[in-house]
Amino acid sequence: MPVPKQSFINLKIDKSWTLFLDRDGVINRKIDGDYVRNLNQFEWLPGIHDSIRQLSLVFGKIIIVTNQQGVGKGLMTHEEVNTIHEHIKNLVAEKGGKIDAIYYAPELKSENSDLRKPNIGMAHLAKNDFPGIDFLKSIMVGDTMSDMQFGKKAGMITVFITNVKLPPESLNLIDLHFEDVAAFAVYIQNPGS
Numbered sequence: 097m098p099v100p101k102q103s104f105i106n107l108k109i110d111k112s113w114t115l116f117l118d119r120d121g122v123i124n125r126k127i128d129g130d131y132v133r134n135l136n137q138f139e140w141l142p143g144i145h146d147s148i149r150q151l152s153l154v155f156g157k158i159i160i161v162t163n164q165q166g167v168g169k170g171l172m173t174h175e176e177v178n179t180i181h182e183h184i185k186n187l188v189a190e191k192g193g194k195i196d197a198i199y200y201a202p203e204l205k206s207e208n209s210d211l212r213k214p215n216i217g218m219a220h221l222a223k224n225d226f227p228g229i230d231f232l233k234s235i236m237v238g239d240t241m242s243d244m245q246f247g248k249k250a251g252m253i254t255v256f257i258t259n260v261k262l263p264p265e266s267l268n269l270i271d272l273h274f275e276d277v278a279a280f281a282v283y284i285q286n287p288g289s
């Protein structure tokens with residue numbers, strides 16, 4: 097189990113809180129050196145439906161924010177990305193959970209788009225669509241440093257998903273870390289224990 101920073105021991109999450117989730121490597125298996133180009137290549141991580149179902153009971157909103165520069169590279173279309181995202185929303189709902197919205201950044205890294213993480217354009221899109229979102233009552237869960245930078249820039253609590261030791265220089269960007277979303281879901285339902 098992680099050692100929570102002192103300020104998180106009494107962290108009390110209720111429906112006024114928002115959960116931001118990265119996609120690849122958090123919800124579905126990441127394809128090293130490539131992109132999940134279409135639904136055939138999309139593979140859920142084990143246990144993720146049950147975790148999202150539990151987290152849906154705790155958080156008011158759950159939002160996915162994902163960089164998909166494969167679109168900018170011409171390797172996949174907006175339609176293919178949207179098909180994957182409809183599949184995610186539908187399957188999660190079928191299993192008793194809820195994803196309120198999914199935002200993606202199709203631009204190339206070299207374009208330095210405001211939408212693309214670590215920039216926080218997608219957080220602002222979410223806040224536009226759901227004005228009740230408070231970044232100070234939000235948690236960003238991801239598996240890369242750009243996710244952690246995104247969360248910190250917006251003022252969120254950051255949660256890193258990893259099964260390896262954290263690099264020391266990353267510690268100021270990471271508030272909590274867990275092996276997978278299931279372990280985070282267990283923690284968030286009883287953060288004091």
Ligand SMILES: [Mg+2]
Nearest residue numbers: 118120121239
């Ligand atoms: Mg990722």
